[in-house]
Amino acid sequence: MPEGDAVLRTAHRLDRALSGQLLARTDFRVPQLATVDLGGQRVESTSTRGKHLLTRIGSDWTLHTHLKMEGSWAILRPRQRWPKAAHLARVVLETDTTHAVGFQLGVVELIPRAEEAAAFAYLGPDLLGPDWDEKEAARRLSDHQDQPIFDALRDQRNLAGLGTMWAAEVCFTMGVHPTTVVAEVPDLTRMLRVARLKLDQAVTRRPPVNAVYGRSRAQCPRCAGPVRRIEMGGPDRLRPAYFCPSCQPERSGSR
Numbered sequence: 001m002p003e004g005d006a007v008l009r010t011a012h013r014l015d016r017a018l019s020g021q022l023l024a025r026t027d028f029r030v031p032q033l034a035t036v037d038l039g040g041q042r043v044e045s046t047s048t049r050g051k052h053l054l055t056r057i058g059s060d061w062t063l064h065t066h067l068k069m070e071g072s073w074a075i076l077r078p079r080q081r082w083p084k085a086a087h088l089a090r091v092v093l094e095t096d097t098t099h100a101v102g103f104q105l106g107v108v109e110l111i112p113r114a115e116e117a118a119a120f121a122y123l124g125p126d127l128l129g130p131d132w133d134e135k136e137a138a139r140r141l142s143d144h145q146d147q148p149i150f151d152a153l154r155d156q157r158n159l160a161g162l163g164t165m166w167a168a169e170v171c172f173t174m175g176v177h178p179t180t181v182v183a184e185v186p187d188l189t190r191m192l193r194v195a196r197l198k199l200d201q202a203v204t205r206r207p208p209v210n211a212v213y214g215r216s217r218a219q220c221p222r223c224a225g226p227v228r229r230i231e232m233g234g235p236d237r238l239r240p241a242y243f244c245p246s247c248q249p250e251r252s253g254s255r
């Protein structure tokens, strides 16, 4: 699943391609927006709130999209072949020179501009946002003393932008076992700084450098022992947590 860094890169591409341009035609291929036509309106900008993409159209609307598991946006010239099957397209935004096509988007909705701020007020401080607030993020994490840190870091209400990959990488860098409860994490502030640095670097550095994520049974880059994988965050939404058992020892307060 794309995390904050990948979503921000997508926003930059959309922003460069569409901002200031007049939409010649729009096609929203989701039932609730099937009759909406924003042709004739100008695209103002595309930015992010955590993993959410916000494309502001005209003065009245914000198009909210989310990549979820499989989603992507393609920036194409008119008549250029689409990189994915047409039935996977959820949004088409066309200007005279550019066609932006959103495929397999997990969320497609139009939010009245006046309600945009309220719609995302539930999100914690945005790791990649201009208004990143380390103290507030630490405070929100601290409200979940008994929660495993791996789950607390991924909860977008605590801080916005981290997913399964970067939460695992941050825990590895800090030498903290993913099941360690928030109360037992030695230095939350330092952990947040590590998270911000990793995400920030990943915006420009491709491909991201993974020490443990997706490397089950591979050698830990630090101690050469085997990387392990456990399932966390259940029971309904399990996520794989990768870690090194010797570099990230379990604490007595772990779950």
Ligand SMILES: [Zn+2]
Pocket (backbone or CB within 6 Å): 220, 221, 222, 223, 224, 225, 244, 245, 246, 247, 248
């Ligand atoms: Zn190790």
